[in-house]
Amino acid sequence: MPDNRTPTILIVDDTPANLLLLTQLLVGQSYDVRPVTQGRQAIAAVRAIRPDLILLDIRMPDMDGYTVCQTLKADPETNQIPIIFISALDDTEDKVRAFECGGVDYITKPFQPAEVLARVRTHLALAQARIALETANRELQRALAREAELARIDWLTGVYNRSHFYELATYEFAIATRYDQPLAICMFDVDHFKHINDQYGHLIGDQVLRTIAQTAARQIRTADCIGRFGGEEFILLLPNTTMEAGLNLAERLRVAVAALEIHTEKGTITATISLGVAGRQPADTMIERIIDRADQALYAAKRQGRNCVVGV
Incomplete structure (x- = not known):
């Protein structure tokens, strides 16, 4: 996620009131917010827009949040997108299962707006840091490969030394x-x-x-x-x-x-x-x-x- 681009956040929740509240909260912080109400819609949206972060409900009529998360994590094209679960399920077992299937955080409903914003900012920053590190590592590997190749080459003629x-x-x-x-x-x-x-x-x-x-x-x-x-x-x-x-x-x-x-x-x-x-x-x-x-x-x-x- 480049520093000069507005982060895109996908919200997945089948409860209109929750969807509206989260949308207004995040739009108020100048995020690009994309709301959907169904699990299958969420998977299609993720593959189409590649959001920087996903807020995901667990209980949905067509496909639960666990399945959505597992599907996205199984796809190399989407498995690096951080997913924060937001759910009314408060049992330890539910939270453990959310983390086991690939979630990076878990917020319990009813949520506090300040908590949601803090966790969103944290995981966007972590994702940006990961991307920056991966980019730096790729550049380092290319530099090392170039250096290794130059060590094999005669500088004057361009053939092997x-x-x-x-x-x-x-x-x-x-x-x-x-x-x-x-x-x-x-x-x-x-x-x-x-x-x-x-x-x-x-x-x-x-x-x-x-x-x-x-x-x-x-x-x-x-x-x-x-x-x-x-x-x-x-x-x-x-x-x-x-x-x-x-x-x-x-x-x-x-x-x-x-x-x-x-x-x-x-x-x-x-x-x-x-x-x-x-x-x-x-x-x-x-x-x-x-x-x-x-x-x-x-x-x-x-x-x-x-x-x-x-x-x-």
């Missing part, structure tokens, strides 16, 4: 080993990146890295992932991927990057990448062995003249 990539790679390696599935690693780096930095400056170099990283991210499947391994070097995790499929992906990525025209404030820049691909072998006992072979393949590609793919 090295630490989180290793977590994912270790997990996928364990699955591939257990079920004897193929798994490939592709490492690549930007050719002559030092020259780009020296000629255009580090800000342009950063733009080149971001563009290439995001281009690679668009080339891979949802099941794959990309991480920044360090500097201008990146790594792809390719679960359930054979060496042949890994080499094909690497070649598509090489072609896609070579075709890029990176528009910067210092003109249009082109770049190429060298790539090394390695696949899981039966003798591998840890993901690092595949990564090491992919790294060796990458350096072999650079020795072969760069802008090419080598697999081992």
Whole structure:
């Protein structure tokens, strides 16, 4: 219930005199009051208007207040609305039953207007505090989720950082080993990146890295992932991927990057990448062995003249 909105109160009572008295009392305090005389009407009204508070009689001809309360509390859409019972029933058993079925308070008829207003104000304030707390908790959870996600991301390129990539790679390696599935690693780096930095400056170099990283991210499947391994070097995790499929992906990525025209404030820049691909072998006992072979393949590609793919 926002602070700037008039609280809506639903009154449910089949006695016209009681209904009128309560309505006048609460309208006099500037509440938005909706009176109904039957239990089924009350349920329909609650679902339609979602009041902030319900004042509920127990004895009604079509459906008693206990049943109304239980019905509303069983519905996830209405179960948080506070219900105050107002009844001429004064036995302890009646009061206990009212609380057991979900009521937050119980006022005995004939009621005192000051008591009714005090309890209404109290439970509206409690409901508002609960809503505020739930909102704050949701915002906190979103903030924590964002923080956790940021902790996994390389701030410059927007792909996974090295630490989180290793977590994912270790997990996928364990699955591939257990079920004897193929798994490939592709490492690549930007050719002559030092020259780009020296000629255009580090800000342009950063733009080149971001563009290439995001281009690679668009080339891979949802099941794959990309991480920044360090500097201008990146790594792809390719679960359930054979060496042949890994080499094909690497070649598509090489072609896609070579075709890029990176528009910067210092003109249009082109770049190429060298790539090394390695696949899981039966003798591998840890993901690092595949990564090491992919790294060796990458350096072999650079020795072969760069802008090419080598697999081992």
